[in-house]
Amino acid sequence: IGWAKVNVDGSVSTARSRAALGGAIRGPIGGWLVRFGMVRRLTNIFHVEARTMLEGLKIAWARDFHQVEVESDNALLVDILRNGLAGTNNVAEVRMIHT
Numbered sequence: 001i002g003w004a005k006v007n008v009d010g011s012v013s014t015a016r017s018r019a020a021l022g023g024a025i026r027g028p029i030g031g032w033l034v035r036f037g038m039v040r041r042l043t044n045i046f047h048v049e050a051r052t053m054l055e056g057l058k059i060a061w062a063r064d065f066h067q068v069e070v071e072s073d074n075a076l077l078v079d080i081l082r083n084g085l086a087g088t089n090n091v092a093e094v095r096m097i098h099t
Helices: 044-060 075-082 092-098
Strands: 003-013 017-024 033-043 067-071
Touching: 003 044, 017 044, 033 044, 044 067, 044 075, 044 092, 075 092
Parallel strands: 003 067
Antiparallel strands: 003 017, 017 033
8 A cells, every 4th residue: 555654652550550652644645544442551661662562563463554653752662673682682673573
């Protein structure tokens, strides 16, 4: 179908022992296609951001977008993915993104 851009973000609430994750997917002409969000059990922010990115990619692929650009504010996650370190990372979500 073309390309899509996935914007993702996650946050952790230690007071509620929950993590919120979500994002939005825009299409090739910039319009919003879908937004997503979910609440999960408390974990560290790196895992939350990785899970959010994975969920956004799954949604984009399910809608037949094969060229997907992802935007995330987690510099460590982006560096791991860009520098070829994802395949050996011990976080399952990072390995799944890599695959």
